[in-house]
Amino acid sequence: MGRRPFVAGNWKMHNTLAGARELMRGLRDGFDTSWPVDVAVCPPNPLLYPMGKEVDGTAIKVGAQNVHFEAQGAFTGEISPEMLKHAGCTYVIVGHSERRQIFGETGQFLRKKVSAALKEGLEVIYCVGETLNERENNATIRVIERQLGEGLEASIDLSRVTIAYEPVWAIGTGRQATPDQAQEVHAFIREKIGGVFGPREAGEIRILYGGSVKPSNAEGLLSCPDVDGALVGGACLVADDFLSIISTAARTKTS
Numbered sequence: 001m002g003r004r005p006f007v008a009g010n011w012k013m014h015n016t017l018a019g020a021r022e023l024m025r026g027l028r029d030g031f032d033t034s035w036p037v038d039v040a041v042c043p044p045n046p047l048l049y050p051m052g053k054e055v056d057g058t059a060i061k062v063g064a065q066n067v068h069f070e071a072q073g074a075f076t077g078e079i080s081p082e083m084l085k086h087a088g089c090t091y092v093i094v095g096h097s098e099r100r101q102i103f104g105e106t107g108q109f110l111r112k113k114v115s116a117a118l119k120e121g122l123e124v125i126y127c128v129g130e131t132l133n134e135r136e137n138n139a140t141i142r143v144i145e146r147q148l149g150e151g152l153e154a155s156i157d158l159s160r161v162t163i164a165y166e167p168v169w170a171i172g173t174g175r176q177a178t179p180d181q182a183q184e185v186h187a188f189i190r191e192k193i194g195g196v197f198g199p200r201e202a203g204e205i206r207i208l209y210g211g212s213v214k215p216s217n218a219e220g221l222l223s224c225p226d227v228d229g230a231l232v233g234g235a236c237l238v239a240d241d242f243l244s245i246i247s248t249a250a251r252t253k254t255s
């Protein structure tokens with residue numbers, strides 16, 4: 001059986017309760033349950049629980065944008081995997097480039113987060129991606145390989161991990177990778193996963209593309225054989241745009 005497409009929306013630090021409810025209702029009302037695609041929305045932490053309630057009983061799942069690896073304790077400002085679970089999360093994003101770059105999260109740190117989240121039963125969306133400087137210095141593949149190795153211990157249950165390839169130069173810039181650029185890296189990631197985890201895992205793991213995905217470029221990117229869906233930032237803040245990307249994934253990946 002083929003890989004089921006997956007589209008996740010990363011709200012980043014946007015929305016308060018009233019706007020979030022409106023957005024979620026728009027999404028819920030426009031979502032066609034016959035679309036064969038998994039959908040997740042990742043709001044800021046204070047909105048996780050109320051947004052989970054908004055989509056209760058629907059196919060739309062909620063995810064967090066970050067997690068800490070300790071179960072509890074004196075970690076001011078942090079949130080544990082168990083807390084996310086109890087707030088209604090199914091997914092958590094780990095290793096987003098904004099966490100790596102702005103908040104200095106290292107590979108060693110991210111590896112612990114991935115393992116702790118999986119242990120608690122969360123599904124992980126693990127992000128990798130090169131900067132513009134790294135791409136221009138032909139270091140893309142090396143960087144992706146390093147980030148995969150750092151974040152994913154060989155002993156983890158990979159069936160609950162999704163990888164998101166997000167070139168840093170494409171995030172929030174309006175400059176997306178071309179389908180060929182995306183396919184090249186996605187194929188490399190799949191090959192690498194095959195080498196470390198095995199051919200079955202490589203065939204089953206979903207690899208999302210992220211970075212300026214919008215309704216107008218979704219089809220080209222999602223048509224690539226190794227692109228299994230999208231991690232969407234800016235465009236997921238408008239219900240119709242996000243729905244358009246979701247329906248494109250349902251159509252392109254299953255036709």
Ligand code: PGA
Binds near residue numbers: 212232
């Ligand atoms: P963008 O963000 O779609 O706004 O480029 C994607 C992301 O950071 O996940």
